Amino acid sequence: MHIQTKKTGGSRVAALFLPLALGLAVPALAQEDDEPADEWFVLQGGDVYTGTGAVLRGATVLSKNGKIDEIGYDLYIPEDAEILDVAGYRVYPGLVAIESRGLFGGSSDLANSVDPFSKNMILALSAGVTTARSSSEVAKLRAGHIDGLVLTTGVLPGLAYSKSNPAGKRALRQKFEVATRYLDDYAQWEIDKKQDKDLKEPSDKGVDSSILRYMRGEARPVFSASERTDLLEIARLAQKYGFRPIINGCQEGWIVADELGRAGASAIITARDRSTKAEQLVRTGGSSIENAAILHRAGVSVTIIPSSAGISLGGIVGRDLMHLTIEAGFAVRGGLSEKAALDGITIEPARLLGVESRVGSIEIGKDADMIVTDGDILHYQTFVQWAVVSGEVVYDKEAELFFAHIRPRPEGSLSPEERVDSGEEPDEVIEEVPDDSGSSDEGDGDSHP
Amino acid sequence: MLIPLLLAWTPTPVPQATPDLPDLYALKASVLETGTGEVIEHAVLLVEGGKIITIGEDLVVERGIPVYELEPNQVVMPGLVNAYTRVGVTGSGPNGVQPWMHASDELYPAAGEYAKAREAGVTTLGHYPSGNGIPGRSVVVKPKGASASAMTLKDDAYLKVIMSSSKSAKSSLSGGFKNADAWFEKEAKNKEKWDKAKEKFDKEDDEEKKKKLDPGPYKPLKDDPKATSFIQLRDGSLKALISVRTAGDYLHLIDAIGEEEFSWDLRVVMTRDMNIYHVLDKVAASGRRVVLEPEISLHPGTMRQRNLPAEFARAGTPLVLVPRNDSISGYEAWRRHVGEIVASGLERSVAMRAITLEPAALLGVDDRVGSLEAGKDANILILSGDPLEPGTQVDAVILEGELVSGEVNL
Numbered sequence: 001m002h003i004q005t006k007k008t009g010g011s012r013v014a015a016l017f018l019p020l021a022l023g024l025a026v027p028a029l030a031q032e033d034d035e036p037a038d039e040w041f042v043l044q045g046g047d048v049y050t051g052t053g054a055v056l057r058g059a060t061v062l063s064k065n066g067k068i069d070e071i072g073y074d075l076y077i078p079e080d081a082e083i084l085d086v087a088g089y090r091v092y093p094g095l096v097a098i099e100s101r102g103l104f105g106g107s108s109d110l111a112n113s114v115d116p117f118s119k120n121m122i123l124a125l126s127a128g129v130t131t132a133r134s135s136s137e138v139a140k141l142r143a144g145h146i147d148g149l150v151l152t153t154g155v156l157p158g159l160a161y162s163k164s165n166p167a168g169k170r171a172l173r174q175k176f177e178v179a180t181r182y183l184d185d186y187a188q189w190e191i192d193k194k195q196d197k198d199l200k201e202p203s204d205k206g207v208d209s210s211i212l213r214y215m216r217g218e219a220r221p222v223f224s225a226s227e228r229t230d231l232l233e234i235a236r237l238a239q240k241y242g243f244r245p246i247i248n249g250c251q252e253g254w255i256v257a258d259e260l261g262r263a264g265a266s267a268i269i270t271a272r273d274r275s276t277k278a279e280q281l282v283r284t285g286g287s288s289i290e291n292a293a294i295l296h297r298a299g300v301s302v303t304i305i306p307s308s309a310g311i312s313l314g315g316i317v318g319r320d321l322m323h324l325t326i327e328a329g330f331a332v333r334g335g336l337s338e339k340a341a342l343d344g345i346t347i348e349p350a351r352l353l354g355v356e357s358r359v360g361s362i363e364i365g366k367d368a369d370m371i372v373t374d375g376d377i378l379h380y381q382t383f384v385q386w387a388v389v390s391g392e393v394v395y396d397k398e399a400e401l402f403f404a405h406i407r408p409r410p411e412g413s414l415s416p417e418e419r420v421d422s423g424e425e426p427d428e429v430i431e432e433v434p435d436d437s438g439s440s441d442e443g444d445g446d447s448h449p
Numbered sequence: 450m451l452i453p454l455l456l457a458w459t460p461t462p463v464p465q466a467t468p469d470l471p472d473l474y475a476l477k478a479s480v481l482e483t484g485t486g487e488v489i490e491h492a493v494l495l496v497e498g499g500k501i502i503t504i505g506e507d508l509v510v511e512r513g514i515p516v517y518e519l520e521p522n523q524v525v526m527p528g529l530v531n532a533y534t535r536v537g538v539t540g541s542g543p544n545g546v547q548p549w550m551h552a553s554d555e556l557y558p559a560a561g562e563y564a565k566a567r568e569a570g571v572t573t574l575g576h577y578p579s580g581n582g583i584p585g586r587s588v589v590v591k592p593k594g595a596s597a598s599a600m601t602l603k604d605d606a607y608l609k610v611i612m613s614s615s616k617s618a619k620s621s622l623s624g625g626f627k628n629a630d631a632w633f634e635k636e637a638k639n640k641e642k643w644d645k646a647k648e649k650f651d652k653e654d655d656e657e658k659k660k661k662l663d664p665g666p667y668k669p670l671k672d673d674p675k676a677t678s679f680i681q682l683r684d685g686s687l688k689a690l691i692s693v694r695t696a697g698d699y700l701h702l703i704d705a706i707g708e709e710e711f712s713w714d715l716r717v718v719m720t721r722d723m724n725i726y727h728v729l730d731k732v733a734a735s736g737r738r739v740v741l742e743p744e745i746s747l748h749p750g751t752m753r754q755r756n757l758p759a760e761f762a763r764a765g766t767p768l769v770l771v772p773r774n775d776s777i778s779g780y781e782a783w784r785r786h787v788g789e790i791v792a793s794g795l796e797r798s799v800a801m802r803a804i805t806l807e808p809a810a811l812l813g814v815d816d817r818v819g820s821l822e823a824g825k826d827a828n829i830l831i832l833s834g835d836p837l838e839p840g841t842q843v844d845a846v847i848l849e850g851e852l853v854s855g856e857v858n859l
Contacts, residue, residue: 105614105697112616115697117724119750144727146700401751 039065040081041391046091046372051346051361053339061091063368066148066390071364084393086372089385092342093361094130094369095324098156098268098303098349101310103132103141103321104149110139111150117143120311125387125395126402127322128377130369131350131359138353140369141387143394151355156246157210159221161237162230169233176241179211214243220266220352226251226275228285235263246352251275251287254294261299266352268303269295271330272319292344293335302336303352304328304344329378341378374407385409470517470852473497475510476525476829477518482836484527484805484820486798492525496827499850503823517857519831523844526801526836527821528572528828529783532808533690533716533740533771536780537562537592538576546621548678550585552578553604556597562777563592568854569780570843572828573602573819575812577609577690582621584609586678586687589812591828593848606812607690607714608678612702614695619705625679626709632676639670682711689713690740690811694720696727703731714811716740717757719773722749726760733764738811740769743786743800745793758803759795769811770803788837800837826850831857 041063048056048071062070062077077083103124105115115121121141124132131140131151138151161169185202193199204212213219223234226249235256238245244264247253251273253260260267271292277285288294292302306327308320318326328341336344350360358367368391375382383403387395398404474496481492483504493508494501510516519525540555555576566574574592578585587606594600612618646664653659681687691713693699699715715732717725719742725732732739739761745754762768772779773786783804791800809819817826829847834840845855 109616112619112701113614115614115695116700117696117727146697146704401748401753 037080038078039391040069040078041368041388042075042077042081042083043091043370043372043388044083044085045087046089048091048362049093049342049377050363051093051342052363058087061362061368061370063388063391066368066392068362068364068366068368071362084372084386084388086386089372089374090377091362092128092371092373092377093346094359094371094387094389095128095345096347096349096353096355096360097124097129097132097309097321097324097345098305098352099309100124100129100132100134100321103129103311104134104139108135108137110134110137111146114139114146114149116146116149122395122400123311123313123402124321125389126384126397126400127324128371128373128384128387129321129324130371130387130389131353131355132321133353138355140359140367140389141394142389142392145390148390151358152353155353156222157219159223159245161223161234162225163227163233173237175208175211176215176237179207179215180241182207182212183215215241217243220244220246222246222248222268224248228252228255228283231256232259235259235265238263238265249273250295251291252277252285253300254288254291255284257294257298257300260295266301266303266348267292267295268305268349268352269331270305270307271327271334272307289330289334291334292331292341293337296336296340301348301351302331302340302344303348304331304341305349325377325382326380329380332378338376338378374409383407470496470847470850470857471515472850473514475514475516476831476857477510477516478523478525478831479519479521480524481821482524482526482801483822484802485822486802494525494821494827494829496829496847496850499827501821501823501825501827504821519857522834524832524834524836524841525821526830526832527805527819528830528846528848529570529780529804530573530575530806530808530812530819531571531771531780531783532575532769532811533577534574534775535576535579536566536775536777537574537590540579545580545582545584546625546675547580547585548583548608548625549674550578550580551588551604552576552585553588553597553601556588556590556600558594558596558600564854565777566592566780567846567848568843569777569783570830570832570846571780571783572830572846572848573809573812573814575606575808577607581611582618583611583625583678587690587812589814591848593853602814602817603812605687606814607688608682610689610691610713612691612693612698612705614697614701619701622702622705623707623709625675626683628673628676629679629683632670632673632680636670640667643667682713683709685712688813690716692716692718693725694718694723696724699725699728699732714738714740714769719744719746722747722751723757724749726755726757729760729764729766732761733766736767738767738769738807740771740808740811742773743770743783743790744773745790754793756790756794758790758800759793762795762799767807767810768799768803769808770800771808784836784841785839788839791837797837831855 043061045058048059048061059071059073060075061068062075103120104110105118106113121143125141133155136155137153138155139149142149161172182204189202214221223245225231225234225247231253234245246266248268250267250269253267269292273287275287296302304327306319306321306323308316310320311322312320324345328345332338332341347356347360350356359369362370368388370388371384372386373382373384383397385397386393398409476494478492481489489506491507493505495503537560538555572591575587575589577587586608588601589603589606590600591602643664650662650664653662678687682689691702693702714737717739723746741758743758745756748755758768770787772783787800787804791797806815806819809815818828827847827850830843831845833842833844845857846853
């Protein structure tokens, strides 16, 4: 317990022993201070696809209190750490869904309305999704918890700029003009006030505050646009007023990819989107399986989402959120690199949602949100075996009933000590308590009037 | 004593029914379930003035005391206690936070359901107020009595709370406690004001002026109905029965309660595929009672059956079982349904306790009803066999010593 005094004199000895004693001392100290002990979680021996380009084969990821603490080899592992041996499996960052419906039970105010045991949440985890946007909130799929799930709110503000609404286009341009004038005045004022301290700050009255935020680079607006002309117009608007647009849909983006790239646009696309070009047009048009690849080559960051953002087991199965990785796989089929495809369902959507400092890749300091798969994440045959959110296993394929029976894991590769109750054999579900109270015997004797 | 005598004289054929029982009598039964989970064979039960005087195995009954010896197949158990019912009351309640409402105001002693409840063997009913949110307080009644007050065993048995995963439901609970805080704050200010006035009054020497300054005796603030219930919850004079549907609701409930400490039990609304088992251990660790229906549910998304009452009981949670349907037919099927979940794994003694003593404890009337023990009300069921077997009939019901249904032969 000398360690407590390490800040004062004789600190060298205490500090020397600190790394050794850490495993034991931390819980002991914590008990004294009446604080919860540090929670350590280890993913051991997997091939870690960090999402930053690096792949560490047979590496270990150590997380402390839900954050990634260390990644590498021969790490010091605290004694009380929960260890999940994932040798032979791949570890990826948890996937990020730029859009989702019905995963959290509630629809808005998730902190107060989430159903952390909802079937859809488990199914989304089984598809590898650990973070999703629901309406204007971004939340983690922390199955079993109602705290610590909402990452941010008020994301993806929308703007409309379409040839179908010319008046709206004009109004938006005017807003940008007003904001430009204000920003110019403001910049001039900042220079001038050095000479004249009493100079009045220009008024921002009548200036659209969200437009100002876009122009200052504090937020990025989302446009829903797919048609070539609209895309070009948006690119021009963005370049003229100096903001970076996000374009949802972007079906004909491949035709104007260079323009979009120069405008610093990001695209949210569905690789399997299909549309034919208008027949009277001579120019190229319509959708292309190469859309994602061409856009990416032109410098447009690509985020991928299936055509339905819900979990639809009865409807258009195969095109819902459970097939986020399949959608990314189709982008690869169209020429996108596998790295870019993985980015499109992890770090890119995290950036668009402003949560890239917390999720989207496996890096020290980020949330320990990871998935463990039995193969390439983009392969149709691959299953998510475990999903980890905030350093805790929230999905285990063998423990949930949905896919446990398909290609079950070989015995022995299971190391999480805690098994969920529903993973028991079917005949154990109805408890059988041996009736030795003796009362039933009497009951039998008495039940024949 | 007169009536059995008269009967003996009348030339009507045997067996002689007993339309009324004497003040003092003994019951002899080959099997008796006490309600605590215990079973007594060759039991003798002595009743006087509507109370159980003594109970035991093979007791000797003093000469002169009438002894009703039951048939060998007959089983005696305490009257059933339904802690969560509206059979007999018909009013419609409000939605929202109205914790000052009383189910006791809805009582209608002449309701025909009470006679049928007695026949089904239910001798204690906990009426909850209707409505969602926090709609009021429950009342405990016996299904007999000419007036509401004669029926009532206990008013304000629990505050009904419906919790769901929503901000409004959560804030109706946490907001109630905030109202209580606000009331105390106001009261403190009120007192402070009076104290100052009193001080000024005491300091004043001039009699003339003193008269004007007299603040009079201290008058505490009027009760704020929005706060009172929550003050009572805090000081322990009122408890709550909180209903949830899902495991998520339970977590939100715990979140809404926060640091607040008060006595409450949990009711889980049965649905076909409920997921409350996710918080089984948490509930068990809290030591609170759980009110459930005797029903096998399905593991969500599958056809796999789960016996949640048995799972709760195994985890160590005190169990209260209420009829699947809150109706007379539900009352009649109640024991049989409990038998079904006993057949699929619930411990029998726990099941018997869950329909007698445990609900009585939930309602706070376990000093009077719920088990056959000396000093308690003589609420006794005489059944044609094992209480949990499907074919078993209620042969007779004794409520506070009086025969209210069926017959007992001398």
